[in-house]
Amino acid sequence: MNSEVKRAGKIFQILKEEYPNAKPALNYKSPFELLIATILSAQCTDERVNIVTEKLFKKYKKPEDYIKVKNEELEKDIFSTGFYKQKAKSIKNCCSELIKKYEGKVPADFQALTKLPGVGRKTASVVAGNAFGIPSIAVDTHVVRLSNLLGFVDSNDPKKIEIKLKELLPEELWIVSSHLLMNHGRKVCIARRPRCEECIILNYCPSKYKNKVVK
DNA sequence: CTCCCGATAT
DNA sequence: ATATCAGGAG
Numbered sequence: 001m002n003s004e005v006k007r008a009g010k011i012f013q014i015l016k017e018e019y020p021n022a023k024p025a026l027n028y029k030s031p032f033e034l035l036i037a038t039i040l041s042a043q044c045t046d047e048r049v050n051i052v053t054e055k056l057f058k059k060y061k062k063p064e065d066y067i068k069v070k071n072e073e074l075e076k077d078i079f080s081t082g083f084y085k086q087k088a089k090s091i092k093n094c095c096s097e098l099i100k101k102y103e104g105k106v107p108a109d110f111q112a113l114t115k116l117p118g119v120g121r122k123t124a125s126v127v128a129g130n131a132f133g134i135p136s137i138a139v140d141t142h143v144v145r146l147s148n149l150l151g152f153v154d155s156n157d158p159k160k161i162e163i164k165l166k167e168l169l170p171e172e173l174w175i176v177s178s179h180l181l182m183n184h185g186r187k188v189c190i191a192r193r194p195r196c197e198e199c200i201i202l203n204y205c206p207s208k209y210k211n212k213v214v215k
Numbered sequence: 216c217t218c219c220c221g222a223t224a225t
Numbered sequence: 226a227t228a229t230c231a232g233g234a235g
Contacts, residue, residue: 042232048222082221086233120233141231158232191230192224 008168011150011204015180018200022179024130025186026050031106031131032098033057035113036066038123039090044081052081063095063104090118108132121158129175137162137169138178142185149189149207 016022025046028034033053041049056077060066066074074088081087094117098104106127107113113124125138139158147153153164169177188195196202196209
């Protein structure tokens with residue numbers, strides 16, 4: 001086992017102690033709700049998505065419910081998450097696909113998820129991992145940022161980062177590792193201004209007090 | 216690489 | 226007032 005792997009192991013061990021209850025920040029009660037919430041979370045904070053989905057999930061229960069309303073109505077209901085026209089289309093098309101191909105159920109398969117409208121690698125990983133327990137690493141902007149700052153990678157390509165993290169970590173840590181990095185990224189290693197003073201893994205961070213994302 | 220867009224920190 | 230945040234599709 002190389003030193004890179006050991007270092008990563010140490011970092012995630014500390015993060016696990018710091019965030020013992022690390023879980024998705026999105027609120028959901030089913031794979032379907034998680035799928036919708038994650039589509040909405042593109043370029044939007046999880047916090048804001050939760051505000052929107054609180055009402056949304058009371059009104060829309062099944063894929064059919066999203067299809068039968070007019071575009072403008074769905075757009076209004078998801079407005080504040082931004083990119084609402086795109087997202088409304090994605091959600092509607094996605095729901096049609098679910099009905100057509102999967103009897104209205106969310107497929108428990110990464111590749112199948114990726115093919116759904118509005119669902120890219122990150123969303124597919126979130127759903128596969130958190131709704132179905134399939135080992136996956138969701139690489140969102142926090143994971144990209146922290147992976148670079150912590151020196152795991154020198155790249156902004158989410159797929160490369162995902163592959164690298166999978167090499168670095170044992171499979172049972174994959175799902176939780178995303179949550180840990182997202183948690184830490186949101187609370188301490190904040191994009192706008194990293195709180196290096198309060199960072200628990202500062203000693204393992206090559207970017208400490210740099211306040212600037214590498215590359 | 217550009218477009219899609221509102222919310223919020225500074 | 227405005228820079229920055231936050232993924233997917235074409």
